[in-house]
Amino acid sequence: MTGQIFATCGVELAAVYVPSDNIDELRLAEASGDLHGAYEPARVHMLSGRSPVADACRAGRPQWITADGAGPEGAGGPVSLGALPLGGDPRLLGCLLVVRKGTDGFDDDQRAFLELYADQTAAGLEAAAARVAVPVDVGASAGPELLPSRGGTFVLTLRSGHMAVDGQVLQLLGVAPDDYDGHVSTLLECAVPDDVPALMSIVEPDRSTTHQQLAFRVRRPGGELRWLGLRCRVLPGPHGRPERILGVVGDASYLRPTPDEVSLVQRLSAALAGAATIRDVSRVVVESLRAPLAADRVAVAELEGDRLVVTLLDPPRPDAWPGAWRSEWRSEWPDASLHSLPTLEGAVREGHVALWPPGAGLEPGLAGIGPGGLAVLPLPADGRMVGVCLVGWDGEHRFGPDERSLLTATAGLVGQALTRAHALNAGHELATMLQRSLLPRKLPALPGGEAVARYLPATVGLEVGGDWYDVIPLSNGHVALVIGDVQGHSAGAATIMGQMRTAIRAYAVEGHPPDVVVAHANRLLVGMETDLFATCTYVDLDMEEGLAWVVRAGHLPPLLRLPDGTTDVPEIEGGPPLGVMAEAEYPLTEIGLLPGTLIALLTDGLVESASLRLEDGMRAVCEALGRADPADPGRVADDLVAGTRRRDDDVAVLLLRYDGMRVRPIRARWAVWRLPDAVMHARRFTGRTLRGWGVSEEVDMVQLVVSELVTNAIAHTQGEVRLDLTLAGDRLRVAVNDASPRAPVKSTSVDWEATGGRGLLLVEAMSTTWGSVPLSGGKQVWCEVALTPREDTGEVTAPAGTAPAGRAGAHR
Template identity: 65%
Template sequence: MSGDGGTEVEVPRLWADPAGGADGGLPPGGGEEAVAGQVLAFAGAALVAVYVLDEGGRSLRLAQASGRLRERIPLPDVYALSSRSPVTDAYCTGHPLWLGPAELGSYGETGQRPLPVDISLGALPWRLGCLLVVDDAEAGFDAERRDFLEVYADQVAARLEAHGEPGSVLTVGRPPPVLPATASDPLRVGKFSLVLSTGRIDADARVLELVDMAPDRFDGRVETFLAHCVPDDLPALMSLVEPGKVTSGSRELEFRVRRTNGELRWLQMRCRVLADHTGRPDRVVGVVADAHALRRGADEVSRVQRLAAALADAMSVRDVGRVMVSALRGPLGADRVAFAEIESDRLVVLALDPPEPSAWPDAWQSEWRSEWPDLPIRALPTLAGTLREGRVSLWPEGPASGDGLADVGPGGLAVLPLPAEGRVVGACLVGWDAPHEFRPEERSLLTATAGLVGQALKRARAFDAEHELATTLQRSLLPRRLPALAGGVAVARYLPAMAGLAVGGDWYDVIPLSEGRVALVIGDVQGHSAAAATIMGQMRTAIRAYAVEGHPPDVVVSHANRLLVGMETDLFATCCYVELDMEEGDAWFVRAGHLPPLLRHPDGSTEELTTEGGPPLGVLADAEFPMTTLGLAPGTVLALLTDGLVESQILHLEDGMRRMCEVLRSTDTSDPGRMADTMLGGGGRRDDDVALLLMRYDGMKVRPVRASWTVWRLPDAVMHARRFTARTLRAWGLAEEADVVLLIVSEMVTNALVHTQGSVRLDLALAADRLRVAVTDGSPRAPAKPVIVDWESTGGRGILLVEAMSAAWGSVPVSGGKQVWSEIPVPPREASGPDAGPVAG
């Protein structure tokens, strides 16, 4: 669009206004000459005639005619639909017909009287008849006049249908409907032309009057025109004026203008986008009419306003579908409403009411492969044609089609293409079983709804795509699944924010440690951005690495703090770290600026745990993080959460924590997953992301049994390690597993003695159904499997044997060295099984 300094392009007048109508007004007239006279004045033609379908539906009868050629060209009173004539051909095909002298000569005798061949003629069909325009051959109808007349004829037809009495048709001898407007111009229609490349608009006096703009104050800029429109309706209008976003075709929409006296006025626009010789959209020609008369009261306006408000809060595509279905089915008394978006050449249904497959056509039921049907558009030619035209189509008695679309609304069907940014992005179908006549307010509601929902659907699709991308990024930085714990159950939930990029810095983790211990971590990096998510991923990885190395909780948090300070980022993070001995129930808590944990005791009482804390991570390099120790009884539930769950613009932190304690106290602990869902509450709009980590500590029903042996560096050290292992296995009743365990012990001890220096310790631990063998040495270097093993190899086979004989094996750093471990499944034992104490070597 052109600005103040843009090139001035003079748009010539499309055609001269008729005498006595310099301002686009019409001479007073009424009765059966009203419609023909209005079209005559608008078109500047020599003759205009209105033919309507008779009550039998077999012929078209002349209802109105006006113009200076009325006497010279005697028009037939009746055209039988079975005869060949420009009027019947246009009506039967449903497409406008433009004929010059040469083409008229091919018709010969038409009806009772021949038409002269020294004229130009246009036949414009509509649902109840046909509009005939005639002009001298010299004047003719060029492409621009044809486009305007076709658009204007659509407007006239829509008004006549809208104001007809229910169940009636226009017939000869019956006066045409009286349109409630001024006596001089019942239709109150103006014309305009817009050059897309410059943003210059040429509008007649009637258009300026409708938008309440003085002609001497209009500078021809489209921005000046749009400034009078209600801001909520600008997106739909901008889709017609922005270069690069407009596609060729017809458009129909309604919008509101605010008049100088404060009155809100509805206008209706019908236009056509024309392309240049290269096929690029170049101009927009159309008409603007007063749509306020079609709205019989403020109720329809308020209904559209409520719909606009509801769509503003609809974030996802499914939300838009839910709002649209509720806005149409109940108020219109419809039997079926379908909402779908267009993906490639398929109609993807997003919402149906009623949702039962039996309520929809058989063709839809056959495509019901998931929650909703997914149909190829080519299987619905009636719908495909409506989508190409891009205009709301109404069938009071259902479409006579064989593609199953008629079964959606056998008594009446409305098809609403949903436009956005110059193209159709979806469709809505509203159907009635009983015969249904569309009242004027229903037509207005459906037209306005299509424009509003189209923009909302486009916005929701962008939100869904962005939300899916952000959620995928976020979840890729979080644990894919939580490990199974001996003596407890841990569950976690994460919900992204529904504002901004919807990616944040909340994280959680459950880290299995050695000797039956586990670390629970929850944290929150400041901000909602990709940078926050990146820092979150780094902090989670760092804390997991420090924890696995065997550091105590306060040291783990201190290392993470110094790491974040050294990263020189402007962001800080809060964290709560808990290390829990699953065998004894002892817990160590460390907080770094984070919310305190919540605790639900076995008796049902709930408390906000009082723990010492330090500053957030990344603030002070030398900060101290004290530990708090607490013993947990079996049946205790521990909840770690982020502030997005307990604090918002309308919820104070203290109130949120108190509410979470109440929810935790009143929830059944038998299902931790359901507990977590209950604590999250409803799926309302969230301004912050939410992380929740919940663990129910049950205690070990079968306490592990342990034994250890210090391996001295002697020539027969491996033999002594095997003897200790065999003796321990006999005491534990595991004689059948002895061969496998002894082989693993031999290889692991030999590997430690040969490749490391310092002390070596062998640990055996028998849990409920597994035996763990661990060898600890002073070298931090993890064992590596050989790359190539052949018959000449003299070493490197030990690790391969351990891997082959173990259900699981690995290596973890421990206090400057490492621990290589192996697990072997054993028959499950009961709590009353062997309880041998540790054996020291």
């Protein structure tokens, strides 16, 4: 008899059938018990035939037959039986046949116990397959028994915590029957402390998963460490809530590690303790498993819902992996649906290590990983599966119990490490997301140049930093380049960074010169009553003339990569960091740029660290710029940050390649005097200017736009009004500046019989785009008009005519 489990379920005869060399044949491998000749188990079952064993294997689920008149008849009368498949798709390990006399059959609880026991037997078969030859004659020596002789059952009532166990379970745990008080907590005390959380997760009253299985360790009274296997099923009560847990506990000594495995697991545990990121955990797993197991491929992946997100593949080459994986190789690693690999999905769902020998009938996405053998390690943590590890061999590989022990121990360690790294990654990702949300999402397209930026957060400390950059298009063909760094790494530093970036952008758009912009930002930071300070470099670049005005507030100077390939660090006179002195002065330095010049702004995280002097870092960046190809600024930026893997500080890089204007804009300016016929003269000035520029078809439309904008400025503001016209290629920009900071408001509903309220609607209808920007002491209302493409007749200079109602400004 095979122990207390069968006695509890009323089983009088049990038999195990396993596949023979003939794939359509199951042969009797072992039998236990005796019906005293009342029933003789068949020695062979054909899978294509009709029998309870064949039916159960084909259906992949247990078959229960009750002796109610239609069931089988033995020599001694009717018998009831159950046929339970061992394993299943894609690998059938065999079938367990259980028989009892009489017509009562097996009740629901007995069937549940036997199905759990069948799962336990399947695990034993899988472990034994690599060690013993399957016997074909009853009574032949089979080495380790296929039907485990040590195993018992329990019933746990969730509401009360009472646990009814048979004597075999107590014997496995090393608890004397007189010392057992019937409560689950008494038995949990026998488990190794590291395994208690997994056991507790199974007995939680609100556990919704109906099937659970795990291996755990107990320390017996004499100090012996024993591996046990647990399989259980949660049964709901009348209201659908979990009420009872039926379980089977059996010996799992095949999981006991050897001394070599113990040392390997200890080294793995120590290495995982220092792994802070998911990629670090994955790298440790590959380094710890591939060489000792002589594996050809190792993959580690996280489970995110029903997606398999690969974190590391070794070897990291697409041609080393199956075509199904290469088709998903959209980015750095594949990201595929778990449903596309049903065998893998089943192994993860079952939650125990699955081993497939050479030639196993796996889907191509898995067969190509391990044609000589494949191990699938679901990674458990906190009662759920957080990932999976795949280990594959090209040559024939037979799995022994030692490897199963190693892989099982490894899976638990890696699962916990992945969960810990994921929590750290989540915190780092939150900090990074906060910081990135305060930086520009994309840089603007610039006429006469191309700007790119790169930002990398620190990897040491995982705290949010204060580096920032910005590219601000200004009027008259100017652009502002800004880079800065707030002291420290904290949410406070990120907050100050966001405020400083916003303030500098606002001051720059208002039209202040560079030194005034930086001085205003300094006074703002001083008034914030914070102990933090910031450094900053501000460059105002005229894209037409190639002149740059640089202001430096305690920050690194810009670096120049000249068209001939040489690099230069210009002497830029600087002022103190922002937030130190309220009345600090920030001098301007002018530098000239030739077309093809690359200007680089950077933060100190790129050029200075605990192991890198600032001078050496600056020299290395200059050398990298000299070797770079300025035709691709994005590649240049990538090359600059490529070597910063372990970073004590954030890294920000802003590059602009200055190309110069191919078609230089033409500008004309008119100062409008507040006279009754001011609008008429503004229209005349516009007509003369456009005809002088060779624009004829759109003159009437532009004059109407000018009429509306100038009329609004005169009617609703006080002080100076100025009209600016700018022709750039086939686009004409009309701008009217006034002294009122109040932005114009477009009417939402217009009475078309009224004499006003339609001006901005007309401007919007006749222009491709329009808007309003604040200026120092006022605002500018502007619009752009698309012109009919004209032949290039050379550079045109606007007339400088005057009229009684106005005066012409400078033209170029």
